[in-house]
Amino acid sequence: MIIDVHGHVTAPAELYAWKANLLSHRGAHGGKGPSISDDQIRAVHSEPHPSFGNVSHFDHIDGAGVDVQLISPRPYQMMHSERPAKIVQWFTEETNNVIHRTCELFPGRFRGVAGLPQSPDLEPGEWAGELRRTVTELGFVGALLNPDPYEGTATPPALGDRYWYPVYEALCELDVPALIHAAGCKPPAREPYSLHFIQEETVAIWSLLSSQVLRDFPDLKIVVSHGGGAIPYQVGRFLPSGVRAGGTPYLEKLRRLWFDTCLYTQEAIELLIRVVGVDRCLFGTEKPGTGSQINPENGRWFDDIHLLVDDIDWLTDAEREAIFNKNASDLFRL
Amino acid sequence: MIIDVHGHVTAPAELYAWKANLLSHRGAHGGKGPSISDDQIRAVHSEPHPSFGNVSHFDHIDGAGVDVQLISPRPYQMMHSERPAKIVQWFTEETNNVIHRTCELFPGRFRGVAGLPQSPDLEPGEWAGELRRTVTELGFVGALLNPDPYEGTATPPALGDRYWYPVYEALCELDVPALIHAAGCKPPAREPYSLHFIQEETVAIWSLLSSQVLRDFPDLKIVVSHGGGAIPYQVGRFLPSGVRAGGTPYLEKLRRLWFDTCLYTQEAIELLIRVVGVDRCLFGTEKPGTGSQINPENGRWFDDIHLLVDDIDWLTDAEREAIFNKNASDLFRL
Amino acid sequence: MIIDVHGHVTAPAELYAWKANLLSHRGAHGGKGPSISDDQIRAVHSEPHPSFGNVSHFDHIDGAGVDVQLISPRPYQMMHSERPAKIVQWFTEETNNVIHRTCELFPGRFRGVAGLPQSPDLEPGEWAGELRRTVTELGFVGALLNPDPYEGTATPPALGDRYWYPVYEALCELDVPALIHAAGCKPPAREPYSLHFIQEETVAIWSLLSSQVLRDFPDLKIVVSHGGGAIPYQVGRFLPSGVRAGGTPYLEKLRRLWFDTCLYTQEAIELLIRVVGVDRCLFGTEKPGTGSQINPENGRWFDDIHLLVDDIDWLTDAEREAIFNKNASDLFRL
Amino acid sequence: MIIDVHGHVTAPAELYAWKANLLSHRGAHGGKGPSISDDQIRAVHSEPHPSFGNVSHFDHIDGAGVDVQLISPRPYQMMHSERPAKIVQWFTEETNNVIHRTCELFPGRFRGVAGLPQSPDLEPGEWAGELRRTVTELGFVGALLNPDPYEGTATPPALGDRYWYPVYEALCELDVPALIHAAGCKPPAREPYSLHFIQEETVAIWSLLSSQVLRDFPDLKIVVSHGGGAIPYQVGRFLPSGVRAGGTPYLEKLRRLWFDTCLYTQEAIELLIRVVGVDRCLFGTEKPGTGSQINPENGRWFDDIHLLVDDIDWLTDAEREAIFNKNASDLFRL
Amino acid sequence: MIIDVHGHVTAPAELYAWKANLLSHRGAHGGKGPSISDDQIRAVHSEPHPSFGNVSHFDHIDGAGVDVQLISPRPYQMMHSERPAKIVQWFTEETNNVIHRTCELFPGRFRGVAGLPQSPDLEPGEWAGELRRTVTELGFVGALLNPDPYEGTATPPALGDRYWYPVYEALCELDVPALIHAAGCKPPAREPYSLHFIQEETVAIWSLLSSQVLRDFPDLKIVVSHGGGAIPYQVGRFLPSGVRAGGTPYLEKLRRLWFDTCLYTQEAIELLIRVVGVDRCLFGTEKPGTGSQINPENGRWFDDIHLLVDDIDWLTDAEREAIFNKNASDLFRL
């Protein structure tokens, strides 16, 4: 059995047309949600989709042998930096509702991971209400946490700052993991959102490990998306100062976090597993998504990450099982 | 025959879902347009629409006896202030393309009025390229002109400023009118977009009449939407200083502009006609749109403005004909 | 008997020379007020004034048959945005003092309406002290309320925001009406102060009616100057969404406010009365002021608004009496 | 014969009431000047004035034996930082006109020193037009130069910067001296305008002497007001680095400028003369003005600076004559 | 015996190399101080120094007959405006530690005057901790107080503002004087740090004397460096308004402060003593420092201020003794 911890919801065009409308009226039309039928939700998972290489969501995950997929909002659509804050709240809630309905319509196939209404105009404590609603009322098993609610337009406090503590408190109270995953990226930032994900994950790990957070929240469960940004590759850079500073070795601190395998080359996945250890790796694909393109060199989908894991000859069966299933199952209590 | 100079395109949800995507990837996915079929365009005009009181676009304009409608982009969707500028350009072009296809699919029923890519990060001279394309290649008969490309986030030069001259030059060169019509309105501005339209029209008229524009561009044709904002009602306020200043009387200057009848009460339309004269009034409905709601007091659609014009007992048939048809026909050379 | 609710004080040049001095020394010379004699105050009301068409204040109001005029500070002189805040306070107090002395010198002819020291550097609660002083110590019957203390240099919270509640509390406690009336308008705003009045009144009504203010302060009495900005003319624009939202119809909400007749065309006054009803209209002239110019077409002063009201043939005598006298008399408890 | 190079115009209240009006309408009423009669100008020089210790302008300068006084605008009233720029231009021109009329009405008693319309929104080259007008058409003999057109709200380029060169070019072309004298001072600056004068003079001298200005404009004539701010007192501070840098000794460079004696203690005037030399000192009083107050300790007016000069026992008669008359007469070619 | 109240520490290059490092890593390397040996501290006082005219610190003060010198951080090195605040704290503490070690290594020769960590990102109350540490643990006798922690990049509250009260409270509680002395000066400020000292001292005196500070802290002891900036020279400017305001005469208020003699011309020192009185003058040299240059005209060091005091022929021996010794001895309780 394969659990994919890094999937995103595939929603009907009506959700996004409604979002475009929110961004145009900025709340003046009120927050009434879009009309989306169950049939539309069913159809959008079964129909070929031009953004997904012209096959369907189910084609993708069936083809990859994914039994259970954790689905969260499409991060680049989350629009945390838009104003006024209420349109961020409305869109987050509707997206979470569509996720919930998807889980209900395909029982056993999906589990919800919540988006939070991370408007910089709200206090982090105000974001936590939606976390509570989705976990306690809708049965969600975790939440995305975006380290940059400004989406490239300003510099937020890093994740090690006490600014974020109300979110950590709620995560611990509800006992669900957070997946570190940025949202959009707007000028004056220079990079596209996809690279911004990597940059923010890099800063996130650095900040968490150089702060008190993991001491103040010993039960906090953090999963870093996309294999941890730059850190596993650049980790040697942090070891010498770790030795100089004394205390817990840096690698040990790093292994306090979890990482998904959402990397599209075998070399990278191998490096990740070697650096953080099998027990810290969770199978994740972001599929269908950015990687849903056939590789002309070998005919594989780039995001068929299970094939890359299968190809690692030095993994034992138990280790593969841990990565594909057991680690996620334990962490998310599935 | 009735010509409605103030209509906006009704487009399939796919256009707006694509827009939401642009606003999320900010150009990183490139500018490839949405897939919209002719059938989708046909259907969206014939199907009941929840935003339009659950009847269709054709129901609305057929019911109002509109023979020809000038259609432009939905202004509040134009997103001129979004960055980077290229997503404004792409969305403007695609919207104009949908307008063009709509005109082609329903021959004789619609005429195109262009949106311009009024990003504040572009020079006004750069906006004019799309005006040329739509008029010379797509047969459009006019353009929207948004006096506030910042959409409430900063203060632009008023329309009397030389900043706007490249647009006026292009309008005169192509000999097409501009409809003054603002777009969205975002914080920190206090008002919703719908009220922002009125405010911007008010400033626009004041600025044009107190500047050199109409002397420098004697052939410029400006139509002010929504009956001219506050000006016809408040015009008395400007008469005394006009007398003190000497020269052309203020009312005469005001009558150098055109105005649509897009006002939803009979008193207002009567006042407009009395102040600016029959020959300066063009029938316009914004229909279907904000006013597409049944008035519970009389069972009429609020935006059945033709009924309000019909009810004005002091208009002659020739005057009604001028308002409903001839003025627009002459001005837009239909 | 005619009561004019919208008059402004005519003060000797010394008051304004002193103001120019305040704006030059910015408080360094201290706040000692100007030396103005009773004779100077008397003279300035009887002497021809170049800003008033070369006749006197009394000529104007006598000619218009005004028996009692409510006088407040000249709004465009109020300088709320100037810094430091203490010069705003000093100037407001001295202006109110001159108003008080004027009322005393011409018993029965004038009643005071207070300016408030609306510096954005002070809290609204701090403005209320001057309201208390003028009402309880000087016998004033109302106050001006400027919705834009920044005078065009920044965007303030709209009148529906809780920011303004300390002022509403004081108005209710003292049981006096507020006249919505903006002050100056400075760059980067584009419009002159006179148009800014209209724009701010438009936003003010929209904000008050879309907020909780009138529910939270059921006894609050608000008079909107200049016939309510754009709203009575554009009111149709707000009716459909009002129906969609349910609850109190928009026109009923609008009629919760009062409006002065300070509009210089008969068409506009007629529209106002039709939209808001006779009982919500208060005679107001702003005379002498902007409109104090002879209309070359008919030899009337533009601001002889009583003639415009007289010319409305469909008003009954009782209705005229209500507008000229009774409504104001009741509202201000004169 | 005594020439006072540092006097400011005493103007009727109407000039300042008009200024207050400009600052209120910000140009909306147009630039038509105030109505000021010759009688009003005559009277304001002969009547006791509360700001001047309750005696008149003539009482002051007659009592001080001043035969010819150079009069310029009251600096703290110059309002260079106000927007839009045209109100700065209008007020500057009207003030210079009043100065001119004063010179004409009292032949031989006054000579004009121009204010310049130093709006930061204009280019320095645009300021120079008014210098040309006043010198060539009105016979003025010099100009004030304000080193801080922002009046404390921002940091301008210092006088050594090429920004100022268009003004220096015009001064040299017309062969008239400039008096360095700041204008107002507004928050966020901390100091009152009167102290701002001193601060700006201090920076001005430092900047001029550490720049190329006096080499690039060998004929430029600069008079620093108020005895040169802090520099003559603090001059020792600049001597060591001057020696280290080599070249012209600092004191020699300092003596390239002129200084007025507008200091209200004998010790200060003595220090000034010792540091810069008799030939660089010009008698100046700023009278009537800040110092127009009787000193209770000795019954003298504080600004009776001629008494302080008389009391310096080590000056020869020729030196006193140079300070009181000859230096100014030569420099201004009176 | 001569006490010099205005000396600055001469520290080994290692302190400043360490500072350069702090400014480069911005705290990332931690706050561990530099390795400086006692021998290095001894040597740097005895070796010729290129910044000091190629003689040593001891040569300077021995040559000037200074028996005891109060030494504080080099002000222009204090870097209060640098971020993050912790590097300001670290550098201040290390500098104070070097001062302490210097005092210990040369017993009786030096006494410590503390620098405070005046980062604008800290509260003034947080600065006071270092004052307590240096006075109670290290035996320091006073502290520098920089009126501009922004070092020219923004405008701080002036010293009369309640913002500064926590510092005044600590000074009074510990009963030590503060020396007003600015630090660095960065763009956009126009002036070099050395002139910024003078400007800030000028504003400091003005603000203190026009505020409640000396009434609220009757025991506060303030010494103004560099002879009080511009104030003693320009003091006449403040006398008339002092008379107008009534109350304590301005000169009496001025004499509530103390002043050092750090002025490099005899005229200036004489003026200072005459204006503030012998009892308010403390011998101070800033030596070795800016003035450590031989004057080619007389072969003296510019900063041999004791020679200038000796040359004042009208001082009595007791007065010289007060300036050289007794005033400082009493004030600092040495």
Next chain:
Amino acid sequence: MIIDVHGHVTAPAELYAWKANLLSHRGAHGGKGPSISDDQIRAVHSEPHPSFGNVSHFDHIDGAGVDVQLISPRPYQMMHSERPAKIVQWFTEETNNVIHRTCELFPGRFRGVAGLPQSPDLEPGEWAGELRRTVTELGFVGALLNPDPYEGTATPPALGDRYWYPVYEALCELDVPALIHAAGCKPPAREPYSLHFIQEETVAIWSLLSSQVLRDFPDLKIVVSHGGGAIPYQVGRFLPSGVRAGGTPYLEKLRRLWFDTCLYTQEAIELLIRVVGVDRCLFGTEKPGTGSQINPENGRWFDDIHLLVDDIDWLTDAEREAIFNKNASDLFRL
């Protein structure tokens, strides 16, 4: 023979004490360089250094078998964002001069790589002068290029922007490579400079490869420090969109750049070589520096990167030779 392309100069404390002084006087003392003797330069290379694990620079590179080291300024010391720009210029020149003297004093052992005066207040074309000086006059073989001259305080144009073209032109004209290497990192940026290096390298590669730069400058030689930031690890993320876009495959574009091996774990170096190919890898150590710490687990210096390369069992001798020597020798024409 081993060539290390990534070394930084070890300079005497006097250079940095002088830098601290520049940052304190901000140019007021002039730009005269520090006094540094040849003996000091020699000594600082041979003496144990506390920042380098208490052994010397030569101990480090001798121990690592480095025959020739390319040395550039210590990047985190470069202070590009400091103002005014002239202190950036002075410090850059003096640092380059010390590099040059070091090369001269140890013939054959070092080659210079220039720092550029990348002040954001200068145009990139102005930076190029120092490149010309160092290459043509001092024999330098390359230059550092900092993608973020603001050092974290603002967002610069990315390296793909035409802003940078003057630098690329000079590099091509002089035919020397640039090493991408950021400098310091200041608040409000969240990360320490060492992580900022990684982040900026990541953005740099992304921007270069998605722009026209390498087409417009086919001869441009770019070496990315620290193994290319996150890109080799995350490269899979860019492959699918590369396929969708068509044209040159992403990996081929990536291999247009060079990369140093400055990574402190064997896994990372292996991944780098596999992704970019042996021919694109240059041996680089940053030694002595951040990694100069003994690893307690194996007793090796972390920055003994040659041992990590030696340990890669799948490299052939020729490949090792290419990485250690030939690639650098060819690229830098050593």
